[in-house]
Amino acid sequence: MKGSENTKFIPNLSYDCVIFGFNGVKLKILILEYHNTGLFALPGGYIKHNQSLQEAVNKGVEERTGLKNVFLDQFQVFADPNRTDPSATRRILEANNKDLADNEWMTERFVTVGHYALINYENVNPKPDHLSDSIEWYDIDNVPKLMMDHNEIVSKALEVLRNNISEKIIGMNLLPPRFTMKLLQQVFEAILGHTLRRTSFQRKMLSLDILQRHEKLFEGKAHKAPYLYSFK
Amino acid sequence: MKGSENTKFIPNLSYDCVIFGFNGVKLKILILEYHNTGLFALPGGYIKHNQSLQEAVNKGVEERTGLKNVFLDQFQVFADPNRTDPSATRRILEANNKDLADNEWMTERFVTVGHYALINYENVNPKPDHLSDSIEWYDIDNVPKLMMDHNEIVSKALEVLRNNISEKIIGMNLLPPRFTMKLLQQVFEAILGHTLRRTSFQRKMLSLDILQRHEKLFEGKAHKAPYLYSFK
DNA sequence: TTTTATTGTCTCATATTATGACAATAATTC
DNA sequence: GAATTATTGTCATAATATGAGACAATAAAA
Missing domain, CATH: 1.10.10.10 (Winged helix-like DNA-binding domain superfamily/Winged helix DNA-binding domain)
Structure with a gap:
């Protein structure tokens, strides 16, 4: 049935997640690249109507990393009306042979809830989702140009992580x-x-x-x- | 035109604001009471399609206090799918002689962005909005039972305020x-x-x-x- | 002039943190 | 197997910060 996808989710609301890992030397984050577009982005997604935000984010992180119930901090909402980029979204849909009319809702304005996750690098098996062809670790000081305001989300996540640096939480989640x-x-x-x-x-x-x-x-x-x- | 109200706003998304003031003795917050319902709530509202979240909250705070550009911290999103209480919303609409069918969107699930504001108590002239008959200061240790999860939002705001207690911000905004x-x-x-x-x-x-x-x-x-x- | 309550500033004792010194110790080299 | 090397665990000392109280200064009342 046409247009059924958009009825599953709360409209105009998304989450994005900065997934931090530590390889013993550098702090890294997971970034995905969309098929044939050269567009990089943070892993993110939408919230189902019967789902809590935390459930949605946990599920998204699990799908990309295989890890359940990781440490998550919901740190800031990004709600500039111009933060979304409809043309980029269309490029991604086209590159994946998706029906534009059917997915028009994805090009609307989105308010996103920024999260960061701390995970044990060694346990992760990164898996791209159906729209992206790679998800890979990048050094925190060598992050490529990302879609929309995702670079800003990364900066803010790192800033909050630095301020909230609680010995136990950081150690327990980033280390073996x-x-x-x-x-x-x-x-x-x-x-x-x-x-x-x-x-x-x-x-x-x-x-x-x-x-x-x-x-x-x-x-x-x-x-x-x-x-x-x-x-x- | 019927149902025009809901098209102005991003659906299923709201903000609530814990407005802190200091009268020289006690820390206080502003709480509003709805006409003929006995229901108490935090001041809050919705975000227009062309509006940033911060604009929406600033506008809401200004309408209730007369103060422009106050210090605001967007501290947490509350997104439990069961946090909203459709029956309470209906009671408020009925008590204000609003058409239920026309305002059905207000009874849906809402994800709310919790904010707190710090303002100079002396400069405030509290003004109730069109749905409420009073907005008044309450001692932080004597807050009445509020609608939905608003008591939880207040507790969390106070907790965050205590942790983020930066001398300058607090002093500059709460004091003359x-x-x-x-x-x-x-x-x-x-x-x-x-x-x-x-x-x-x-x-x-x-x-x-x-x-x-x-x-x-x-x-x-x-x-x-x-x-x-x-x-x- | 004396009394009263509160303020601004010390002092001294007690943590807390910075900085450097140094002995202990696995493995390598001779 | 003794000397060497690199790193670790711990202590000593100095520098800072905080806790707790003492005390003189002072604006108004008695």
Whole structure:
């Protein structure tokens, strides 16, 4: 039936998600590229009429990463009436052989709810959706030009992440279950964009009483082996 | 023309605003009561198709308080599919002799963007809108039972305000242009919900280098007159 | 002139954080 | 197997910030 798609969703409302991961060196985000258009965008989607926003975003993140119930922060609404770009949306629909008339609702103005997710890089298996031909990790300091206001959404997400930097949440979601103090420090440095003092950082983390110390990690390197830690 | 109202606005999307004021003693918020219904609610509204969210909220706040361009923080989206209460909306429409069929769109599910505003209590002249018969200040610790999830929105706004307590923003927006150190301390105590140490507070504020000291304020009291300050 | 209440500013004790020093220790090199 | 290397865990000391109280200054009333 024609036009059935648009009745499933709340009109003019979408979500977009900045998915952060950490590969041990750099902070990265997932960006998708649409078939034959050269257009890059954040993963996002629409909210069904019977669905909560959080359900919708969780589902979208799961479809692209395979991860369930990841840490999500809904950080800002972007609602400039001119933020949407109908011509870009049409290009994507055409490149995917979609009926324009049928999908006209997608070219309307959209208010979007910006989220960021923190996920364990190693567990992710990025999967493009039916409109895009790739979804890939990009260094946070090397993000390509994105559609509409998505670059602004990324900047804002990083800003909020930096301000809300809670030791436990960041560590628990961006790191593997067991990690060295050095790796923990490297996540913080990657997020904050500057180096930290080793001794102060270590003392601070230990004093917070959120870490559990485990066995040492023998990496086969010619120096003292570090302890492994997990979050309590 | 029937049903023309709903075409003006983005469907299923609203804003609500917790408007904070400080009367010198208590932190207060503005709450409106609907004609002949006993229903209390936060001031809120809808977003026109050609309007940004911020424009819509600024306009709503101005209509109820007479104040333009007040400090606004868009702090959270509330999007539970069951948060809306169609029966309450119908009661309000009936009490105002509105055509139910014509306004059926108002009883649909709404996703709302929660905001809080900080305003100078003294400058406000509260004005009820066409559906409500009063808009009044309530102590933050004595808020009545509100419609839908509005009590939750208030709690969340206060929580965010407490966490985001930036000296300058709070002082500049909740206080008159010139104020004593004591009044400044009282705003902070009203927001935080606990007392602060006078000497430490004073030293802290002065060390931040955000205050300009002016002439003394002679209140006609039998003690040393305090200086007046403004924000730089 | 004395009293009263409050203000502005110290002082000293007590955290907290910065900075550097240093011993401990896996693995490599000789 | 002893010396070397790179890194880790921890401590010592200095610099800052905060907590808690003391006290003199002072505007108006008694």
